Amino acid sequence: MSLSKESKLPRFSWLRHPKHYLFFKVFAWFWLTIIGTFTALFFLSNISLINAISHEPLQGPMAKNLEYLSRVIERSAHKHALSINDIITHPRLSKRKMLYLNSQNSDTTFISKSIDNTIDLSLLNFTKGMPPQVIFTEYYQAFGPVRVSVPQGEFELYEIDINHKRPLFIRLKLLPAWLKISIAVIASLALSFLFSRNLIAPINSLKQAAIRLSSGDLSARAAISSQRKDELGILGRDFNRMADQLEQLLSAQKRLLADISHELRSPLTRLKMATGLAQMQASEASQSYLLRIEKEANQLDKMIADVLQVSRLEANSQPLSLQTQSLQVIVDHVINDAQFEAKQHNKMLLIQGDAQVNIECDEMLIASALENILRNAIKYAQHTISITLKHSDTITIQICDDGPGVPAAQLDKLCEPFFRQSDARDRVSGGTGLGLAIAKNAVIAHGGDLALSNKDLGGLCVEVSLPIQKRNHVL
Amino acid sequence: MKLLMIDDDTGLCELLSEYLSAQGFSIQTAHDGQQGLELALQNDYALILLDVMLPSIDGFEVLKQLRQSKLTPVIMLTAKGEDFDRIFGLELGADDYIAKPFNHRELLARVKAITRRIEHINSVSNSNKKRCLNGITINFSAREASVNDTTLTLTGTEYEILALLVKHAPDVISKEQISEDVLGRRLASFDRSIDMHVSNIRKKIAEHSAGEKIKTIRGAGYVFIQGE
Numbered sequence: 001m002s003l004s005k006e007s008k009l010p011r012f013s014w015l016r017h018p019k020h021y022l023f024f025k026v027f028a029w030f031w032l033t034i035i036g037t038f039t040a041l042f043f044l045s046n047i048s049l050i051n052a053i054s055h056e057p058l059q060g061p062m063a064k065n066l067e068y069l070s071r072v073i074e075r076s077a078h079k080h081a082l083s084i085n086d087i088i089t090h091p092r093l094s095k096r097k098m099l100y101l102n103s104q105n106s107d108t109t110f111i112s113k114s115i116d117n118t119i120d121l122s123l124l125n126f127t128k129g130m131p132p133q134v135i136f137t138e139y140y141q142a143f144g145p146v147r148v149s150v151p152q153g154e155f156e157l158y159e160i161d162i163n164h165k166r167p168l169f170i171r172l173k174l175l176p177a178w179l180k181i182s183i184a185v186i187a188s189l190a191l192s193f194l195f196s197r198n199l200i201a202p203i204n205s206l207k208q209a210a211i212r213l214s215s216g217d218l219s220a221r222a223a224i225s226s227q228r229k230d231e232l233g234i235l236g237r238d239f240n241r242m243a244d245q246l247e248q249l250l251s252a253q254k255r256l257l258a259d260i261s262h263e264l265r266s267p268l269t270r271l272k273m274a275t276g277l278a279q280m281q282a283s284e285a286s287q288s289y290l291l292r293i294e295k296e297a298n299q300l301d302k303m304i305a306d307v308l309q310v311s312r313l314e315a316n317s318q319p320l321s322l323q324t325q326s327l328q329v330i331v332d333h334v335i336n337d338a339q340f341e342a343k344q345h346n347k348m349l350l351i352q353g354d355a356q357v358n359i360e361c362d363e364m365l366i367a368s369a370l371e372n373i374l375r376n377a378i379k380y381a382q383h384t385i386s387i388t389l390k391h392s393d394t395i396t397i398q399i400c401d402d403g404p405g406v407p408a409a410q411l412d413k414l415c416e417p418f419f420r421q422s423d424a425r426d427r428v429s430g431g432t433g434l435g436l437a438i439a440k441n442a443v444i445a446h447g448g449d450l451a452l453s454n455k456d457l458g459g460l461c462v463e464v465s466l467p468i469q470k471r472n473h474v475l
Numbered sequence: 476m477k478l479l480m481i482d483d484d485t486g487l488c489e490l491l492s493e494y495l496s497a498q499g500f501s502i503q504t505a506h507d508g509q510q511g512l513e514l515a516l517q518n519d520y521a522l523i524l525l526d527v528m529l530p531s532i533d534g535f536e537v538l539k540q541l542r543q544s545k546l547t548p549v550i551m552l553t554a555k556g557e558d559f560d561r562i563f564g565l566e567l568g569a570d571d572y573i574a575k576p577f578n579h580r581e582l583l584a585r586v587k588a589i590t591r592r593i594e595h596i597n598s599v600s601n602s603n604k605k606r607c608l609n610g611i612t613i614n615f616s617a618r619e620a621s622v623n624d625t626t627l628t629l630t631g632t633e634y635e636i637l638a639l640l641v642k643h644a645p646d647v648i649s650k651e652q653i654s655e656d657v658l659g660r661r662l663a664s665f666d667r668s669i670d671m672h673v674s675n676i677r678k679k680i681a682e683h684s685a686g687e688k689i690k691t692i693r694g695a696g697y698v699f700i701q702g703e
Binding site for chain 1: 491
């Protein structure tokens with residue numbers, strides 16, 4: 001109740017953390033309810049507990065038994081002229097029962113057994129003349145009074161039942177107040193905690209599974225017990241079924257893609273071979289067409305290779321041949337090729353910084369990632385392409401062009417296979433539309449990240465960050 | 476010159492036979508691994524073109540069993556992008572590889588690079604040249620290398636690389652030069668073929684001799700150590 005107010009204060013801001021908010025809300029409500037109930041009960045029971053002595057009318061066999069006992073004593077006193085003390089201390093009686101007789105007029109009392117002096121029987125004096133009843137006190141229960149007339153005078157008989165073990169409510173009452181309160185608080189805390197956790201746990205597990213699923217881990221499932229029959233259980237199982245379906249569809253699609261690409265290669269190999277044979281015999285006039293066929297076959301070959309690589313990387317089935325070496329070697333290699341390509345297009349490469357740092361990577365894959373990004377940059381740049389290399393905890397390679405840039409809404413889509421900015425689908429440059437998809441997946445396979453942004457002055461910036469393993473610092 | 480092609484793609488085999496026949500080779504084909512292996516073991520081919528994906532037994536198994544008794548030069552036909560296949564093939568003792576779908580001119584160049592050496596040997600086999608260095612003896616005429624009088628079972632490519640390094644010791648030979656001299660092709664970026672071959676040579680030498688014979692010079696290439 002007061003929680004929402006408190007949570008506005010900065011020091012309770014952790015309660016506001018979206019990760020815990022629902023949990024604490026439910027938890028607090030449960031707890032407050034339980035603690036409220038406990039407090040109410042505690043106060044109510046305290047009122048009745050203050051009066052620790054209570055009584056109720058004595059009825060049934062116990063009343064009859066007591067009545068019978070009084071007759072026995074009367075008879076013994078008259079017949080055998082025994083004193084009351086002798087009668088009640090007689091082993092036959094005192095063995096089983098503790099009897100207490102109180103004179104109606106004087107303060108003479110008799111008791112069949114000696115008792116602990118913590119037990120105060122004088123209380124019973126105040127029940128003189130009352131109908132038989134049960135009197136509950138902290139240390140004993142008394143049944144009586146029943147009138148007994150003996151030659152010594154009129155007496156009132158009580159049977160005393162000492163509490164060897166004090167009743168639970170008495171013991172509870174005797175606990176110190178701080179302990180009572182802490183027990184109530186702890187018990188209610190534990191209850192609320194278990195209760196709210198039981199409620200929140202499946203939601204958390206669903207949330208985590210959803211996050212993993214959306215980040216591409218298709219094997220993620222919510223850990224929901226199949227025993228759980230409530231709404232959350234149903235939701236969890238439905239979610240898992242959905243994930244199964246999704247995984248199946250996507251893996252089938254990827255397999256299909258890989259299979260098709262693979263199967264396409266055999267006829268392509270034959271096509272190239274046949275073209276080669278035709279070139280040997282063809283006339284001068286048809287040579288140019290054969291060259292064209294060869295060029296298109298090569299383009300097809302490149303696309304198949306790219307599709308295969310993307311699908312392999314996306315399915316995480318690309319085996320990385322990891323080797324530790326300086327990233328600069330790879331970068332130099334790629335830049336050398338790019339310089340040549342840029343010069344042909346009358347564009348310039350500007351390089352800043354270095355990547356003199358050892359990294360464990362699949363050099364082919366990293367090189368193809370950088371190559372694809374650079375080729376893309378060269379394609380769209382107007383005059384210059386700037387490459388900035390930095391390394392501290394991670395290596396960042398920023399490749400920017402001074403081209404038209406990309407509308408912000410399309411930045412995310414740029415790394416999707418076959419995405420093209422203009423719908424014109426121009427293939428003049430010989431790209432396959434898979435370059436950035438390969439680059440992104442290759443970088444991710446190395447535990448890095450590829451981010452796209454637009455420069456303020458126009459132009460696209462691709463930033464590749466790769467983690468440097470700790471041990472490589474030592475090398 | 477007799478070549479053997481082991482590939483289950485019959486169409487490709489036909490086309491390739493026609494093409495290579497026109498270039499002066501005689502070509503025999505096998506469409507499954509078992510049949511190919513038997514042919515390879517029974518006959519002496521100048522070169523075997525071996526596909527990886529084959530019915531009955533795959534290309535790697537054919538190569539492995541072939542290498543137990545024969546050193547016939549082998550070019551593996553791998554699928555493009557399957558780096559693992561390429562490396563595994565070289566490790567098993569393939570002389571070179573070519574990725575499918577290949578260019579016919581490129582294939583011819585590689586076939587010629589490997590078969591040329593054999594022609595060369597046949598023509599100079601009467602001259603009896605030897606070179607002995609750091610416990611390794613190269614018999615150029617017999618195309619044999621031996622360590623402490625034990626003949627090494629090197630594949631053609633491995634022998635060529637070792638002979639090249641010994642011949643030019645103590646000069647450092649770059650990977651590019653090795654590739655061009657031995658495989659008859661330019662070294663592609665990040666191509667580890669030469670490293671694989673050198674690693675195989677080292678392993679074979681190490682079986683008979685403890686000392687380091689070939690040293691890697693980072694970023695430069697390899698050098699044969701002359702010893703004392």
